[in-house]
Amino acid sequence: MTSDTPRVTLITGSSRGIGRVLAMKLARKGEHVVVNYKKNAELAEEVVRQMREAGGGGIAVQADIEEPADIDALFEAINASYGRLDAFVANAAASAFKPISGLRLHHLDRNWAMNVRSFVLGAQRAVDLMGDRGGRIVAVTSYGSLRAFPTYASLGAAKAAVETYVKFMATEFGPRDITVNAVNGGLIDTDSLEYFYQRVPGMAPMGSVVEKIPLGRPGTADDMASAVEFLLGENAGYITGQTITVDGGLTVVAPPFWSDTSGELRQAVYGPAAKSE
Numbered sequence: 001m002t003s004d005t006p007r008v009t010l011i012t013g014s015s016r017g018i019g020r021v022l023a024m025k026l027a028r029k030g031e032h033v034v035v036n037y038k039k040n041a042e043l044a045e046e047v048v049r050q051m052r053e054a055g056g057g058g059i060a061v062q063a064d065i066e067e068p069a070d071i072d073a074l075f076e077a078i079n080a081s082y083g084r085l086d087a088f089v090a091n092a093a094a095s096a097f098k099p100i101s102g103l104r105l106h107h108l109d110r111n112w113a114m115n116v117r118s119f120v121l122g123a124q125r126a127v128d129l130m131g132d133r134g135g136r137i138v139a140v141t142s143y144g145s146l147r148a149f150p151t152y153a154s155l156g157a158a159k160a161a162v163e164t165y166v167k168f169m170a171t172e173f174g175p176r177d178i179t180v181n182a183v184n185g186g187l188i189d190t191d192s193l194e195y196f197y198q199r200v201p202g203m204a205p206m207g208s209v210v211e212k213i214p215l216g217r218p219g220t221a222d223d224m225a226s227a228v229e230f231l232l233g234e235n236a237g238y239i240t241g242q243t244i245t246v247d248g249g250l251t252v253v254a255p256p257f258w259s260d261t262s263g264e265l266r267q268a269v270y271g272p273a274a275k276s277e
């Protein structure tokens with residue numbers, strides 16, 4: 001690979017959401033992205049078309065990352081098209097949102113396969129394709145690894161396991177000049193957020209969470225993708241084994257919440273307009 005050969009990054013689940021926004025950011029820098037998806041072939045091909053228009057390139061590869069054989073086929077497709085890989089972003093996630101008392105055996109097994117096993121299998125294969133050129137691995141996690149909230153135990157525990165793997169991988173892959181980090185998101189505005197707050201029966205209203213976020217708004221896919229892009233970039237070359245939290249301050253607040261205060265105390269934080277509330 002020469003210095004002007006475009007970098008190749010695999011992003012799992014990049015037909016939509018955070019993965020798609022990240023793919024476009026990399027394409028605008030002239031890079032190539034392997035756009036992995038499960039079902040939405042049309043959307044994935046559209047991302048590839050838009051990446052080319054933006055000055056980059058890439059391929060769309062269908063693979064259900066819950067299935068080890070699909071993961072093998074995904075990396076074989078990358079090898080066949082490019083013969084190498086420079087960065088791996090483990091982004092796709094899925095889980096059942098239920099109280100712990102409602103988690104059945106298949107929920108537990110599928111959650112592990114989808115969100116943890118796929119990361120480890122993917123990292124093993126990514127490292128092989130990175131060879132001796134170094135590389136970057138970034139996992140996308142969420143604040144369920146740090147805090148407990150309704151129905152998120154299964155995915156939160158998986159994200160915590162991924163963040164722990166990140167530390168172990170950093171020590172094992174560091175000598176090959178491969179950095180391994182995670183970006184942990186708070187409440188981020190994508191399709192999956194709509195699913196969580198609108199379709200999980202009995203879920204608390206999203207507004208009740210947003211009002212607790214110090215920055216006062218949901219995060220965007222761009223907020224998340226920007227942090228991943230930083231970790232993939234040259235300026236992050238000496239950062240490894242870390243998790244960067246992108247949550248508008250959600251994980252540092254605790255009760256009593258500023259949003260529940262009144263009078264002068266509330267005004268001190270929200271300004272004079274807060275007086276009447």
Ligand SMILES: NC(=O)c1ccc[n+]([C@@H]2O[C@H](COP(=O)([O-])OP(=O)(O)OC[C@H]3O[C@@H](n4cnc5c(N)ncnc54)[C@H](OP(=O)(O)O)[C@@H]3O)[C@@H](O)[C@H]2O)c1
Pocket residue numbers: 012013014015016017018019036037038039040041043063064065066090091092093094114140141142143184185186187188189190191192193221
């Ligand atoms: N949204 C949030 O509030 C939030 C907050 C914190 C962290 N995160 C994390 O951010 C990451 C991305 O979330 P998102 O909300 O951007 O996702 P999303 O909009 O729900 O998009 C999901 C993507 O994953 C793909 N996918 C789903 N199951 C797959 C499978 N089995 N194999 C391969 N691809 C699969 C989908 O492909 P198809 O289009 O083919 O279905 C799609 O490209 C996840 O790790 C999530 O946990 C999200």
